[in-house]
Amino acid sequence: MWYLKLLLLIVFALVLYQDFKNRLVYWFLYPIIGILAFAIQLHNLPSSIALTNWGVNLMFVVLILAVSLIYAKSRNLDFKNTIGIGDVLFFLFIAGTFSIVSFLVLFVFSLLFSLILHLVLSNKKEQSTVPLAGYMSLFFGVVYAVSFFWNDTFLYAY
Numbered sequence: 001m002w003y004l005k006l007l008l009l010i011v012f013a014l015v016l017y018q019d020f021k022n023r024l025v026y027w028f029l030y031p032i033i034g035i036l037a038f039a040i041q042l043h044n045l046p047s048s049i050a051l052t053n054w055g056v057n058l059m060f061v062v063l064i065l066a067v068s069l070i071y072a073k074s075r076n077l078d079f080k081n082t083i084g085i086g087d088v089l090f091f092l093f094i095a096g097t098f099s100i101v102s103f104l105v106l107f108v109f110s111l112l113f114s115l116i117l118h119l120v121l122s123n124k125k126e127q128s129t130v131p132l133a134g135y136m137s138l139f140f141g142v143v144y145a146v147s148f149f150w151n152d153t154f155l156y157a158y
Helices: 002-022 029-044 047-074 085-094 102-123 132-149
Strands: none
Touching: 002 029, 002 132, 029 047, 029 085, 047 085, 047 102, 085 132, 102 132
């Protein structure tokens, strides 16, 4: 499975580079992330549990997006201007990565990591948008990179 992790790290790096440099990411990279991450999870878990994880994680992501939409509408903001379609695709396809508890913890910490990283780097760059998918790709890429050297069964356990 190391080769799938390596491919996944390369795709995460491409998303980070494209999102940070141009704020545009090729759309087909997101399904590749989802397929590779889900294949890695399938290697570690039975398919019924992996599908359950994916379903619950996807419901969590949809809930986060729904709350974001409701917040944007209540503040009279255009949802398309508050979160990019690439970020939504990243959220949806990253849902197939880990067990439910691991995903919830990693997803929240990836958002906090993205916020902190953007606040640190925003002094150097004056841009109105945040490369959220890129920052989260960096975070999840580090998680998968660490799993090369550490026993990663805790990421799929309950």
